[in-house]
Amino acid sequence: MVTKEQIFKWLQHFTNEIEKNKDYLTELDAAIGDADHGINMDRGFKKVMSQLPTVANKDIGSLLKTVSMTLISSVGGASGPLYGTLFLRASTAVAGKEELSEGDLLAMLQAGLDGVVQRGKAQLGDKTMLDVLSPSVAAFQNAIGEGKNSIQAMQEAVAAGERGMHDTTPMLAKKGRASYLGERSVGHQDPGATSSYLMLKSLLEVLQSCGA
Numbered sequence: 001m002v003t004k005e006q007i008f009k010w011l012q013h014f015t016n017e018i019e020k021n022k023d024y025l026t027e028l029d030a031a032i033g034d035a036d037h038g039i040n041m042d043r044g045f046k047k048v049m050s051q052l053p054t055v056a057n058k059d060i061g062s063l064l065k066t067v068s069m070t071l072i073s074s075v076g077g078a079s080g081p082l083y084g085t086l087f088l089r090a091s092t093a094v095a096g097k098e099e100l101s102e103g104d105l106l107a108m109l110q111a112g113l114d115g116v117v118q119r120g121k122a123q124l125g126d127k128t129m130l131d132v133l134s135p136s137v138a139a140f141q142n143a144i145g146e147g148k149n150s151i152q153a154m155q156e157a158v159a160a161g162e163r164g165m166h167d168t169t170p171m172l173a174k175k176g177r178a179s180y181l182g183e184r185s186v187g188h189q190d191p192g193a194t195s196s197y198l199m200l201k202s203l204l205e206v207l208q209s210c211g212a
Contacts, residue, residue, distance in 0.1 A: 011048065033191060
């Protein structure tokens with residue numbers, strides 16, 4: 001089972017990963033966007049970490065809802081609404097829970113993915129964060145269908161997400177600011193896909209360190 005403490009540690013770890021990769025994410029975004037993805041995400045998640053202690057004694061759904069509301073109110077560009085929707089939907093899927101089974105974790109990830117699809121109106125292959133989230137969730141679902149535990153399933157999800165992240169490089173962007181560049185968007189890794197990969201990798205690393 002994945003505990004509330006582990007979810008808190010995941011959000012903390014992801015915040016640290018964003019900070020470490022802030023310049024890299026901004027550099028990726030400079031090539032095909034507004035050159036602010038790393039800066040916006042860093043600001044947003046630092047704000048998240050300042051808010052989370054106020055709901056530390058609440059359930060996992062409340063933690064994730066606080067992440068959502070904070071991101072929507074503090075992150076500019078497309079990242080705030082997309083990540084905000086991801087965490088909002090995820091929070092609804094695990095509302096009231098103090099710990100998560102493999103099935104709960106799948107429901108959380110699937111709900112987040114569905115929220116991004118609905119909010120961003122993107123499809124697989126459009127060179128967006130979906131190119132990481134979609135194969136990752138599918139891999140997680142397949143793994144638990146085969147009887148694997150949360151760590152094993154997340155390992156497969158992260159491996160699929162990493163492939164998806166690298167696969168965005170040769171793609172032509174069809175959504176967001178990058179789509180305005182047309183052919184010039186080809187040859188650059190998508191920043192949103194990269195931060196999504198870091199999010200999933202952070203969750204895996206916390207589960208591995210805690211032995212979920």
